[in-house]
Amino acid sequence: MESLQKLIHQLIDSGELISATLSQRRKRDPEGFTKVVIKPVELKKSLYYQFAYHYSNKVTHENIPAAEVERPLMELFEETMRQGLLCTADADYQILISKKYKVSILTKTATKTQADLNHNRKKRYILDEGEPVPFLVELGIMNENGKVLAKKYDKFRQINRFLEMVQDILPALPEGRELTIVDFGCGKSYLTFALYHYLNIQQRRPLRIVGLDLKADVIEHCSQLAERLHYDKLRFLVGDIADYNELDQVDMVVTLHACDTATDAALEKAVRWGASAILSVPCCQHELFAQVQNDELSPLLSHGILKERFSALATDAIRARLLDLMGYRTQLLEFIDMEHTPKNILIRAVKGSAGDQATLWQEYTVFRNMLSANPYLENACRDLLPQAAETSKA
Ligand SMILES: C[S@@+](CC[C@H](N)C(=O)[O-])C[C@H]1O[C@@H](n2cnc3c(N)ncnc32)[C@H](O)[C@@H]1O
Structure with missing residues (x-):
């Protein structure tokens, strides 16, 4: 040695x-x-x-x-x-x-x-400073010479970080035809525009993107911006994720900071469409906080702040494992986001086998039972979890 x-x-x-x-x-x-x-x-x-x-x-x-x-x-x-x-x-x-x-x-x-x-x-970004990118200029992140405004630098970095995460999963997306992408809870849609620019303009992939949100005024604003940018295949719609039934087949689902179980509704849609890739940054995970119970975890659960953080982490562990059980390989990555919370978790899932399903299921049920959890996503996708059907029959 x-x-x-x-x-x-x-x-x-x-x-x-x-x-x-x-x-x-x-x-x-x-x-x-x-x-x-x-x-x-x-x-x-x-x-x-x-x-x-x-x-x-x-x-x-x-x-x-x-x-x-x-x-x-x-x-x-x-x-x-x-x-x-x-x-x-x-x-x-x-x-x-x-x-x-x-x-x-x-x-x-x-x-x-x-x-x-x-x-x-020297970090090189997917969207480089110095070259004006029309949507970044429109959103006030760059000036017309391509200089990033000092107070928008965090946003610029975050957009690039997001695109790097998309870049990693490009091989998982189908080739040779138009891609269909849905962004659930798109809000002001910085990242939706970034996705369109990166995939359609930089990567020259034929695609259409739908951004959906509950807020009519925000959707109106995004639609006008898409028109000004001539992003013809980017459409914005007002609606609730759970009720969205317009498409039969979607290749990629994005859902960033959709509140609480709105994330689960988006994940359910993605799985039922058989989307090749899912990118989700959950937010405000309240569901488990109201459910979680375990006397042995009392030193942790008796403190509200710890219980809240633990519940959020456990929620994401449950989501990741359920995606693994429904035909995805799931990773949890750090997603830096200045606008919502300083650090978030991004769930990135691509179609594929995550390993032995019986073991994954066994570990999942032990974990879920230990916490007395009754997760939205498991209930919504019960028919897609064959083991669940077998267990409930037993
Ligand atoms: C915190 S914002 C995030 C916006 C954007 N995705 C981002 O990351 O910057 C959450 C958005 O999700 C939307 N939203 C929450 N629940 C929803 C639901 N059930 N259906 C559609 N949109 C929803 C809200 O209106 C809001 O615009």
């Missing part, structure tokens, strides 16, 4: 490391991460290394200051992972660690360039 430690020290100390990918777990663990991807990132003008831990159904991130990164990186090799690829502009180093901890280091031709490093260090 000494030769590896020396190499890691040299690459970190000189700032040469462009990326590291660690794989091949020493001991199999279905709950554990299977890969770790490490890259330098600039945060608050300092160099950090971002560790992305890849699990079967999610990716978690940890940013570690450059000065402290050697130890956790070495520990991953010492305890968990048996293979690694460390990339610099001069060479790639392939690391192989035997069962008996014998280390081999193979030096290979570089596959990454310095440009990759610069790219990582």
Whole structure:
């Protein structure tokens, strides 16, 4: 291990490391991460290394200051992972660690360039500053020269972050035909316009988007803006999510900060349409707060503020697991949003298998029963949860 430690020290100390990918777990663990991807990132003008831990159904991130990164990186090799690829502009180093901890280091031709490093260090956005984007100008986020207004910078970052999350799931969307997207509870629709611009104008995907909201005045305003921008395939309608029956087939459902169980109504619609992708940022999760009961959790539940936060997290865990049970692979990601709450959770689900359904269901029912929860989404989708039908028959 000494030769590896020396190499890691040299690459970190000189700032040469462009990326590291660690794989091949020493001991199999279905709950554990299977890969770790490490890259330098600039945060608050300092160099950090971002560790992305890849699990079967999610990716978690940890940013570690450059000065402290050697130890956790070495520990991953010492305890968990048996293979690694460390990339610099001069060479790639392939690391192989035997069962008996014998280390081999193979030096290979570089596959990454310095440009990759610069790219990582200076964040590039999907919508770049300096180039006027008509909808951002209309919404007062940029001026006509493409300069982002100082007080709108958070919004600009948030729109870009959202688009990055959409970018990640592009391969899950059908190709070769017009996409249909619905944004439930679209409100002022900053992100609906962003989605249209990104998919239709930047990515040249034929599509139509429907934005639905209860508020007639907001919908009127959004419709006028869509007209001014000549976004011909973006329509805004007044209506309640639960009553929306206009379409038979939808490819992607977006629902951002729709209040309480309005999110569940949107998720139910998405699942029944068989949408290929769902992006949902829940908000005001009150339902479980009124239901949750468990004497063993009394130290937590007896404090209103903790009960509220716990109920919100448990609600999202329930939603994610129910989506997994209805044919989706679901991830929970951090979504920074200055307008509503500083930090939110985004539920991102794409069609696919999340794993053994019997185990998922078993874990779900134990969790739901432990909390005495009676979730809207489970009740609304009972017919789509075959295990539920079997259990209620038993
Ligand atoms: C907090 S705003 C979020 C707006 C926008 N999606 C965003 O993230 O900026 C929530 C919106 O959801 C709408 N909404 C809440 N319940 C709804 C329902 N049942 N049907 C349609 N819209 C709903 C509200 O009118 C409001 O405009």
